[in-house]
Amino acid sequence: MENKRAAFLSLGCKVNSYETDAIEKQFKEDGYNIVDFGQVADVYVINTCSVTNMADRKSRQMISRARKNNDKAIVVATGCYIQTAKEEKIRKELKIDIAVGNNKKGSVLKAVKEFENSGDRQIDIININEKCEYEDTPIEETLENTRAYIKIQDGCNQFCAYCVIPYARGRIRSRQKSSIVSEVNNLVKNGYKEVVVTGIHLSSYGLDFAQDTYSMKDYCPFKYEYLLEVLIEINKIAGLDRIRLGSLEPRIITKEFLEGLKKVTKLCPHFHLSLQSGCDATLKRMNRKYDTDKYLESLKLIREYYDNPGITTDVIVGFPMESEEEFEQTEVFLSKCKFSMMHIFKYSRREGTVADKMSGQVDEKIKSERSHRLLKLTQELNKEYCQSYINKEVEVLLEESITYMNKQYVSGYTTNYIKVFVPADNIVGDIRNSLVRVLITEYIGENTLMGQNCK
Ligand code: SF4
Known part of the structure; x- marks a missing residue:
């Protein structure tokens, strides 16, 4: 008898891709042939995203596409869209057989087998507000050839006004060091030379291990010692050449943290420091917990410890009530920061967030115009940065x-x-x-x- 076929689709962030790789690994080990998502398969797994209303739509479209590809297949949907969608909607409107909550992604194969045996439609959506442990879903290979993303943290406690993630993924949970080290060892054995250490809110890694509570008002409210311990341990792995860090919060950047990072000799001098806006009033409305002074100080510190590092960031334009003057402040601030690369996003409303209910939503045309201006600036800054390496x-x-x-x-x-x-x-x-x-x-x-x- 021929092996069964399974197809996977991951939408949204790198953490989702990592988790999709982990689910795929389980199916492979169970004897499934992995086929492209566009092909006919017996099982389709869609790891959905819900970062904007558009991402929700795409998630629904991909579910329909899977159903169209093979009407008889078992269609499984997991991820943030499923986690935040109303159960009634999932049951009535989505043509799926199994819905798996974000903290149960490791059980997708088991759920498929149970479905096959019973034929019952299962809805398994965990209550994300319950205290839940980090769900370990290790990988040994990824779709990328040389670079492996490893997830070490899940959830977020920050509640930025535009973001649905704290609702979709729940509170912070950190992965045990031993599990991370073992995964990196396996990836290195399989030929990977570079790992990217990532999480939903990486700077929060270890906060749930710490006994003492922290205050949002603290200068550095993070327990970076735990992250450093992990990095120092991974750094010892023979055969691994590079360690890259996923997105960091500016508040984690302190002298002490950077002193520790310098001991991680394989760490790439590439920092993604999330900014979102260069205007303090906008940052406040976004419920970001730093201001532009702190951000600049973090950049200065990184540049003191690393020679010409790559510093990348994300910026949102057209956040509710962003005036022309506020936008111009952002534009000036970005030029000052001299980023090597910026990712520019037009603010997109997401139901269920604080920003969605704010007055002063910005016209789409204005958002596009601001986005174009910043994209032009990105090109200039990136060119300047790249050219500094000519003849080197x-x-x-x-x-x-x-x-x-x-x-x-x-x-x-x-x-x-x-x-x-x-x-x-x-x-x-x-x-x-x-x-x-x-x-x-x-x-x-x-x-x-x-x-x-x-x-
Ligand atoms: S830090 Fe803010 S933007 Fe990032 S996941 Fe948490 S709530 Fe969302």
Whole structure:
């Protein structure tokens, strides 16, 4: 008898992708053949997202697509859209067989087997306000070739006004150090040389391990010692060359934290420091818990400890009541920060959030115009940053073969996350997953440089 086929689709963030990889691993180990989502499968698993109303719509569309692909398949939906949707809606409107709550993703295979045996439609949505433990769903490989994302934390206690995540994923939960180290060991055995340590709110890692309570008013309300312990332990793993950090909160950046990070010798000098707005009044309305002074201080500190680090960020334009003057403050602030890259998002309403109920929603046309202005600024800042590497030697972790202007190249990333093309005939030996030294010769476009392999 032929093996059963399972297809997976992950929407939204890297944490979702990580969890989808973990679910897929269980199906593979159970003998399933993994097929593309567009193909006919016996089981479809959609890991949904709910970050905006648009993400909700996409989640519903993908569920319908799975059902269309094979009317007889078992369709499983999990993730933030499922977690926040009303149970009645799930039962009446979604053509799924199984709904799995965010903290039960490790039980998807089990739920499918039970469904097959009983034929009963199961709705398993956990109450996210209950105190729940971190759900361990380890992976050994990922869809990315050389870089593995590892999830070490779930949930968020920050309640930013525009975000549904604290409702969808519940309170913070941290993964045990031993489980993280064991996962990285397995990934390294499978050939991965770089790991990205990630979480829903990574800076909160370990807060649930700490005995003492913390106050939002504290200068650094995070228990970064736990994160440092994990990083120092991973740093010892032979065969692992690079450790990258996921998004951090500016408040975690202190001298003490950076002193600790310097001991993590494999850490890439690439920091994603979430900003969202460069205007204090807007930050306050967003319920972000830092101001622009603190943010600048964090940038200054990082630059004292690391030479020309890559610093990336996220910015939301058109948050409710954002006036032209407020937006201009953001624009000026962003230029001052000299980011290597910025991700610009137009504010998008999400039902169930505080911001959705705010007056002064900004017109879509104005949002687009502001977004264009910041995208232009991003290009300028990114070009300036990339060009600072011309005639310098950098280390590149090679990832894939590509064709550019009819010629063959191998591309990879520097430690500070700039893409580099190296002529393929320059590479001796394994073109994938090798670390090479490259002399940068020119800037060729968005976040991309050209170089020659140093022999
Ligand atoms: S920090 Fe804010 S934006 Fe990030 S997950 Fe938590 S509530 Fe959402």
